[in-house]
Structure formats: C-alpha cells, structure tokens
Amino acid sequence: EAQVTQNPRYLITVTGKKLTVTCSQNMNHEYMSWYRQDPGLGLRQIYYSMNVEVTDKGDVPEGYKVSRKEKRNFPLILESPSPNQTSLYFCASSLPHNSPLHFGNGTRLTVT
Amino acid sequence: DQQVKQNSPSLSVQEGRISILNCDYTNSMFDYFLWYKKYPAEGPTFLISISSIKDKNEDGRFTVFLNKSAKHLSLHIVPSQPGDSAVYFCAASARKTSGSRLTFGEGTQLTVNP
Numbered sequence: 120e121a122q123v124t125q126n127p128r129y130l131i132t133v134t135g136k137k138l139t140v141t142c143s144q145n146m147n148h149e150y151m152s153w154y155r156q157d158p159g160l161g162l163r164q165i166y167y168s169m170n171v172e173v174t175d176k177g178d179v180p181e182g183y184k185v186s187r188k189e190k191r192n193f194p195l196i197l198e199s200p201s202p203n204q205t206s207l208y209f210c211a212s213s214l215p216h217n218s219p220l221h222f223g224n225g226t227r228l229t230v231t
Numbered sequence: 232d233q234q235v236k237q238n239s240p241s242l243s244v245q246e247g248r249i250s251i252l253n254c255d256y257t258n259s260m261f262d263y264f265l266w267y268k269k270y271p272a273e274g275p276t277f278l279i280s281i282s283s284i285k286d287k288n289e290d291g292r293f294t295v296f297l298n299k300s301a302k303h304l305s306l307h308i309v310p311s312q313p314g315d316s317a318v319y320f321c322a323a324s325a326r327k328t329s330g331s332r333l334t335f336g337e338g339t340q341l342t343v344n345p
Binding site for chain 2: 160163177178
C-alpha cells in the first residue's frame with residue numbers, strides 16, 4: 120500500500136531533550152516536506168526537500184533540523200525542544216511538478 | 232503574513248444541501264490551487280485542484296471555482312453528505328517560482344447534519 124509513515128504518533132517530552140520524528144514513504148517520491156498544524160494557523164511548512172541531499176527552509180524552520188540521506192526517509196529533528204513546538208506535525212511527499220501531496224497520519228508532540 | 236486565507240472557521244449544512252467553502256489569496260504569483268480534506272486523527276488527503284488557466288474544475292460532487300481577478304476560490308459540494316464532515320484546507324502554489332511548495336489556509340470545519 121502506498122503510504123507515508125510517521126513515528127511516533129504521540130510524543131510527550133520535556134524542554135531541551137533532543138528528539139527525532141521519523142518519516143518514510145514507499146512511493147519513490149522526490150519531494151518531501153514537514154508541516155506543523157496549529158489552531159487558527161492551518162498548516163505551515165517547516166522544511167522541504169526536492170531530492171536526496173537537497174533540503175531547504177520553509178516558513179517556520181527555527182528550532183528544527185532535517186536530513187535527506189535516502190530518498191524514502193526524511194526525519195525531523197528537534198535538538199532542544201521548547202513548549203512553543205507543541206503541535207501536530209505532518210510529513211508529506213509527492214512527485215515533482217505539483218503533483219498532490221500525500222500526507223502521513225501525523226505526530227502529536229507535547230513539550231512540557 | 233497569511234497569503235492564503237479561509238475566513239470561515241466553521242460551516243454547518245443540512246444533508247442534501249450545497250456546501251460552499253471559500254478561500255482568498257493575496258500572492259498574484261499563485262497559479263495552482265488545491266483543496267484537501269482532513270478527518271480527525273488522519274493526515275490531509277487531496278480532494279481536487281485547479282490551474283489558473285481554468286475557472287472551474289469538477290469531480291463528481293465536488294466543484295472548484297477560481298476567480299483570478301478577485302483572488303478568490305471556492306469549493307462547492309453538492310449534495311452534501313454526513314461523511315463530508317471534515318476540516319477542509321485550501322492550498323496554493325506558485326509553480327514557476329516555488330515549484331512544489333504549497334501554502335495552506337487555516338482550514339474550515341464542515342459539519343453536515345443528517
């Protein structure tokens with residue numbers, strides 16, 4: 120089944136404790152992206168990657184890192200999480216040239 | 232600044248009637264527009280799209296209208312069904328300058344009452 124898989128689905132952590140949210144897609148998509156969803160703000164892009172070893176900042180990149188060492192994986196790294204990073208995170212992938220994005224089921228992160 | 236705006240956080244309609252969801256944008260470089268639907272505990276799923284060279288695109292019960300001069304698009308669902316109850320996100324991209332990057336609106340919660 121074609122899908123984008125994120126793990127974990129739920130994560131509660133404390134301020135400053137490094138964490139990684141994994142994202143993997145099995146559709147051979149070049150383009151991958153991370154979004155966060157917050158009430159009243161919709162989906163805001165954090166980072167995106169046009170292909171392996173090519174990453175770029177989205178609209179809200181502060182406090183996040185990503186890497187794209189393989190085509191299928193695009194992990195999101197929070198080196199020192201803070202409470203304002205409490206949010207619902209989505210990973211997405213697509214073919215290039217504006218094919219529709221396929222989203223994972225989300226990771227609910229709470230930073231206390 | 233919010234380049235894609237959905238001014239109605241929620242909309243409630245009766246089953247069988249038309250649902251109209253609205254979206255406004257400010258960036259004149261946007262040339263491709265999409266609607267996504269999101270159920271609780273799931274990721275958004277693609278619903279329908281429209282290129283700026285068109286003013287209407289239809290797919291079954293779903294029709295998207297684009298008014299470029301007003302920088303406005305709308306999604307019509309007719310007839311509405313209870314299973315359409317979800318959050319709907321409008322999204323836009325500027326293909327020539329930003330490639331695959333999408334800018335999303337805030338979302339509208341649609342509730343279809345039986």
